[in-house]
Amino acid sequence: MRFQAVVVLLTGLLLTAGCTFLSESESRAAEDAVSSDVRMTVSSAKAAYTRQEQIALSIGLTNTGSTDCTVSRVSEGAVTIVSFLRDGVPVAPALTNGSYIDGFAAFLSANLVPLRPGASLSVPWTSEGGTSVEDRRALSTSSLDNLDEAALAFWAVDAPGKYELSARYVHPLPPAAAPAGSPCLASSEAASVAFTVTGG
DSSP states (O other), rough: SSSSOOOOOSSSSOSOOOOOOOOOOHHHHHHHOOOOOEEEEEESOOEEEOOOOOOOEEEEEOOOSSEEEESSSSSSTTTEEEEETTTTTOOOOEEEEEEOTOOOOHHHHHTEEEOOTTOOEEEEEEEEEEOOOOOOOOEEEEEEOOOSEEEEEEOOOOSSSEEEEEEEEOOOOOOTTOSOOOOOESSSEEEEEEEEEEOO
């Protein structure tokens, strides 16, 4: 991983009635972005994984607007979970913070790239961890906090079952922190993907 993170043990996660985590910066970016649209899709490399395998998802971003705009080429800071289910039951994430050597905003800014109208970009989103019983395999999402750190959420995917998740693309930087270039305005429609984890 590309940051100095607080160690998190993904054990004993609680189940909740629903999970939606939108930061103020995500809301501001959506409100202030230019009138260009980016459509998001999510796909899985496989329909089923064993508990020992890395979950490999791919985020597809397509500029459906009429002008150039910028998107993130990494999943960090750019994905927010709308719902995350295992066998139909909501899963809650483990939360922590991570610091980057030059600050999280600098990392996010360095990974913004222009996207022409009609062009598409594929962004990998893979699970992390799984090296020990305590270090559970999980998909992660993050957002920029007020201390220039990453507010991290780890969504465990190591228990057998059918996983269904919906997510939205968000521009990772608030308008005041964004470099030159217009951020793509994301569609409010969530993208969904499903995969199964087996006990093998």
